[in-house]
Amino acid sequence: MKKYVIGVDLGGTNTVFGVVDKEGNIVADASIKTQKYSTAEDFVKAGVECLKPLIERVGGIDTIQGIGIGAPNGNYYNGTIEFAPNLIWGHDGIVPLAKMFSEGLGGIGVKLTNDANAAAMGEMAYGVAQGMKNFIVITLGTGVGSGIVINGQLVYGCDGFAGELGHVVMVPGEEGRTCGCGRRGCLEAYCSATGMVRTAREMLQNSDEKSLLRDKPADQLEALDINIAANKGDRLALEVYERTGKMLGEACSNFTAFSSPEAYIFFGGVCHAGELIMKPIRESYDKNVMNIFKGKAKFLISGLMDKNAAVLGASALGWEV
Amino acid sequence: MKKYVIGVDLGGTNTVFGVVDKEGNIVADASIKTQKYSTAEDFVKAGVECLKPLIERVGGIDTIQGIGIGAPNGNYYNGTIEFAPNLIWGHDGIVPLAKMFSEGLGGIGVKLTNDANAAAMGEMAYGVAQGMKNFIVITLGTGVGSGIVINGQLVYGCDGFAGELGHVVMVPGEEGRTCGCGRRGCLEAYCSATGMVRTAREMLQNSDEKSLLRDKPADQLEALDINIAANKGDRLALEVYERTGKMLGEACSNFTAFSSPEAYIFFGGVCHAGELIMKPIRESYDKNVMNIFKGKAKFLISGLMDKNAAVLGASALGWEV
Numbered sequence: 296m297k298k299y300v301i302g303v304d305l306g307g308t309n310t311v312f313g314v315v316d317k318e319g320n321i322v323a324d325a326s327i328k329t330q331k332y333s334t335a336e337d338f339v340k341a342g343v344e345c346l347k348p349l350i351e352r353v354g355g356i357d358t359i360q361g362i363g364i365g366a367p368n369g370n371y372y373n374g375t376i377e378f379a380p381n382l383i384w385g386h387d388g389i390v391p392l393a394k395m396f397s398e399g400l401g402g403i404g405v406k407l408t409n410d411a412n413a414a415a416m417g418e419m420a421y422g423v424a425q426g427m428k429n430f431i432v433i434t435l436g437t438g439v440g441s442g443i444v445i446n447g448q449l450v451y452g453c454d455g456f457a458g459e460l461g462h463v464v465m466v467p468g469e470e471g472r473t474c475g476c477g478r479r480g481c482l483e484a485y486c487s488a489t490g491m492v493r494t495a496r497e498m499l500q501n502s503d504e505k506s507l508l509r510d511k512p513a514d515q516l517e518a519l520d521i522n523i524a525a526n527k528g529d530r531l532a533l534e535v536y537e538r539t540g541k542m543l544g545e546a547c548s549n550f551t552a553f554s555s556p557e558a559y560i561f562f563g564g565v566c567h568a569g570e571l572i573m574k575p576i577r578e579s580y581d582k583n584v585m586n587i588f589k590g591k592a593k594f595l596i597s598g599l600m601d602k603n604a605a606v607l608g609a610s611a612l613g614w615e616v
Numbered sequence: 617m618k619k620y621v622i623g624v625d626l627g628g629t630n631t632v633f634g635v636v637d638k639e640g641n642i643v644a645d646a647s648i649k650t651q652k653y654s655t656a657e658d659f660v661k662a663g664v665e666c667l668k669p670l671i672e673r674v675g676g677i678d679t680i681q682g683i684g685i686g687a688p689n690g691n692y693y694n695g696t697i698e699f700a701p702n703l704i705w706g707h708d709g710i711v712p713l714a715k716m717f718s719e720g721l722g723g724i725g726v727k728l729t730n731d732a733n734a735a736a737m738g739e740m741a742y743g744v745a746q747g748m749k750n751f752i753v754i755t756l757g758t759g760v761g762s763g764i765v766i767n768g769q770l771v772y773g774c775d776g777f778a779g780e781l782g783h784v785v786m787v788p789g790e791e792g793r794t795c796g797c798g799r800r801g802c803l804e805a806y807c808s809a810t811g812m813v814r815t816a817r818e819m820l821q822n823s824d825e826k827s828l829l830r831d832k833p834a835d836q837l838e839a840l841d842i843n844i845a846a847n848k849g850d851r852l853a854l855e856v857y858e859r860t861g862k863m864l865g866e867a868c869s870n871f872t873a874f875s876s877p878e879a880y881i882f883f884g885g886v887c888h889a890g891e892l893i894m895k896p897i898r899e900s901y902d903k904n905v906m907n908i909f910k911g912k913a914k915f916l917i918s919g920l921m922d923k924n925a926a927v928l929g930a931s932a933l934g935w936e937v
Contacts, residue, residue: 445766450766452750452877453877457874458873459873462873464904477907552780553771553778555772555773557774585797586797587698591775
């Protein structure tokens, strides 16, 4: 009877709902604007109204095993979103989102985790990590997130917040870049899309080298501009990828000393650059990792970036209910 | 019938064998000199001869559930010691030690892991980590080792070598100290007993400050001298503990971003300094860890340092057989 789960990808702009079958096909989906609502109550009400016709289409609520939600600052243990800086209805408190959706849909089981963990579950269930027991997903987007799998299980830690690898300090001390987390020198401040733009701006300012990136005012520069310029062979833009990959490789060599994963799986906008970013990551990793680990870890790009990976990943959580 | 396990603590100097009951009491023990033998075969033969009377004393081999060995560079998956730099019969190859002991004792099951993982198992079974599902043991001795427990399980990674936190790079680039692993800037190069001595020597060389540590030639300085001087209030010796603790606190704040453990448990000679080392660790951690993690992790000293923790820890592995 229970043939489907629902995956919810709660993003800063859109929240996508998908009904997913056991083979990982999204058989029905719809979305709402995340920030159109000023309170969590209104957001959940709209979400429930959006979901009801989808559920009816596959035969009603009795066919649904459970709901999985991937959300920024999501806490798996508590089913809450906690102090999510980019959500107008969630930035200054704790929202019991899993409970609220469950109540809105007649008591159905709802599990919630953060977006990077959902991506890791998606890779394990339907992507390039099928069959792997130890791997790390690193999301390179506006921020740097991570989902860590050890012994076949997501790592949540004692409080539900483990896997914040974007906030490992790579440049200690005062010379480290300020980070959105309030500290300095975090991986995210250098290797997110935003961090890459900061790198490009610094390089433009510190040299007179010709570059396509000078065609735009520095404060309007976006990660996409760097990608376009690099693909045209622009030296400075290529150097941004080199530096970004170098630091990511160094970071991964430290992560390997922790959990020695079988693979690192990269996910998110920055990965569309393909070998431009992956080659310097691999080279830096090989140079920096301890001898006993050399040649062991694979470096992969997500197989789910063109599908709705976040919905699929979150939906995998629905089977746990 | 199976009422005992055997724990083996294979150290650079002594190898201690203990027969352990279900309550964690060592009911019989004995030891041999690890390096008296030039081949692994001779070492195992001597070990088996040493064990036989212990086993007889508790009622013969049928009362033994299994054997657990904690050894440097031990690989849990393969039961091997691999390229252990400090063992004359094990430094340039792979020794199938678990298999060799098993064959020497009529086919009994033998499991092997590295010494820091054995310490973590000991803490979980009999020490301060009883009941914890997520914690990290950091051993501060000649080197810096670690045993990581996540979701109640030791972390071995894809190859059996996970948990090398002594070789996370803390000082990137050329200014990092050389490390025994052949790289630069590792935590171990600063925060092991040996690393602390290097810190003291650097400080003595770079200042004219009076210090009890100047009573000895710098090349004869040992970690114990630093401890004695610090306990007498020697400013320079106290500063060595401050700097060591500061870096350990920074390292732990990064480890928390990985696995958010409930506790860090410190083990080994350096910990005999008590608050001299623990206070700067806690202060540095509180200063450096991400806001969402503040105030959560405990910082503990092993409860097993005076007992034979390594034997107890290794023996816990014997119950897995």
